[in-house]
Amino acid sequence: MPSTKDFRDRIRSVSNTAKVTGAMQMIAASKxxxxxxxxxxxxxxxxxxxxxxxxxxxxxxxxxxxxxxxxxxxxxxxxxxxxxxxxxxxxxxxxxxxxxxxxxxxxxxxxxxxxxxxxxxxxxxxxxxxxxxxxxxxxxxxxxxxxxxxxxxxxxxxxxxxxxxxxxxxxxxxxxxxxxxxxxxxxxxxxxxxxxxxxxxxxxxxxxxxxxxxxxxxxxxxxxxxxxxxxxxxxxxxxxxxxxxxxIAMQNATDNANEIVEGLTLDLNKARQESITAELLDIVGGVAALEG
The missing domain is CATH 3.40.1380.10 (ATP synthase, F1 complex, gamma subunit)
Structure with missing residues (x-):
């Protein structure tokens, strides 16, 4: 599974794309x-x-x-x-x-x-x-x-x-x-x-x-x-x-980018939770080993 850093990099990249397509959408709307x-x-x-x-x-x-x-x-x-x-x-x-x-x-x-x-x-x-x-x-x-x-x-x-x-x-x-x-x-x-x-x-x-x-x-x-x-x-x-x-094309692209960001954010939160859970398990296991 990708690391939290990989998820953050992908979210940043897609968010920047959404900003570009959003700006192009506004320009096209004006024209x-x-x-x-x-x-x-x-x-x-x-x-x-x-x-x-x-x-x-x-x-x-x-x-x-x-x-x-x-x-x-x-x-x-x-x-x-x-x-x-x-x-x-x-x-x-x-x-x-x-x-x-x-x-x-x-x-x-x-x-x-x-x-x-x-x-x-x-x-x-x-x-x-x-x-x-x-x-x-x-x-x-x-x-x-x-x-x-x-x-x-x-x-x-x-x-x-x-x-x-x-x-x-x-x-x-x-x-x-x-x-x-x-x-x-x-x-x-x-x-x-x-x-x-x-x-x-x-x-x-x-x-x-x-x-x-x-x-x-x-x-x-x-x-x-x-x-x-x-x-x-x-x-x-x-x-x-x-x-x-x-x-219309830029509006659809912006909406799709925002949906991807939402999905990546959810995956990032899951990865963080798994990482925290793994760290807690390591700590509990270490404490148990010391007590034993």
Whole structure:
């Protein structure tokens, strides 16, 4: 059985680990609150621009004589570009593993060539280890702004507009709540028009909006902004998911460390009692020998 000194050393080591994980939990909680606020503030705009774009695309699709917007053209998919958004650091529970498994499954199930644009070091390393085609890698700060991510969106638009790829898909962790992060794969390009039936399209036409110079020109200007917004919001969702997952992981680690300390303390007390009992027996035995 280990000595009392061994138990004390283990208790000290685990206690120090609990202090570190507790501090990391508080830091992650602070960052999580800030990231959640950014996500909640950006969701209404991201959802609204998606709805507006869907309505415009539905109206444009009904006009067969109008030229098709480049970023709405559907081509046979021979090459797919994946924007993979992952954390830069680990210690986020199963989040990184789930993202990597989802990306690997998507690559295996996709017909044709697949290339990757990575945002985050974990995704970059995964793509390199897997031997996939890494087109570019980006890193963004903990408090990203639209200016920090606009280069990513413009690159995706350029790759699709130049017909180097036929489809662009975003894979990221969607923030649901503090305990739930959902790995999501969503097509960005070509932009899919909203599913509207004839009655809905007629209602849109009855609104009698005036588009200057035309719906297609508005779409030509709006779609790149839409892609930039969706990329930015996807990165915000990924950051909120990362900090939430890390906070939960560090909380679990701290709780487990405290439980280990309690168990080691109990074992230390047992070892001390056994040591004291053995010493008492030795003393009693010595006294008895002297008296005999």
């Amino acid at each position: 999580m609150n800030r990231a959640q606020n950014m996500v909640q503030a950006g969701r209404p705009y991201a959802d609204r621009i998606r709805d507006v774009l869907g309505d415009l695309a539905a109206l444009a699709a009904k006009d067969e004589d109008a030229p098709t917007v480049d970023l709405l053209k559907v081509r046979p998919v021979k090459k797919t570009l994946v924007l993979l958004v992952t954390p830069d650091r680990g210690l986020a529970g199963a989040l990184v593993g789930n993202l990597q498994r989802a990306a690997g499954k998507f690559i295996q199930e996709t017909e044709g060539e697949v290339s990757i644009v990575a945002v985050g070091r974990k995704g970059e390393r995964f793509v390199t280890r897997a031997g996939q085609d890494l087109v570019a890698s980006f890193s963004v700060p903990d408090r990203p702004t639209l200016d920090d991510t606009i280069a990513v969106g413009r690159m995706l638009v350029d790759e699709y507009s130049s017909e180097r790829v036929d489809r662009v898909v975003l894979i990221y962790a969607k923030f649901i709540n503090t305990a739930v992060q959902e790995v999501t794969a969503r097509q960005l390009l070509p932009v899919e028009p909203a599913q509207r039936d004839d009655d809905d399209v007629e209602k849109l036409e009855e609104l009698d909006y005036i588009y200057e110079p035309s719906i297609n020109d508005v779409l030509e200007s709006l779609v790149p902004r839409y892609i930039e917004t969706q990329v930015y919001h996807g990165i915000l969702e990924a950051f909120a998911s990362e900090h939430s997952a890390r906070m």
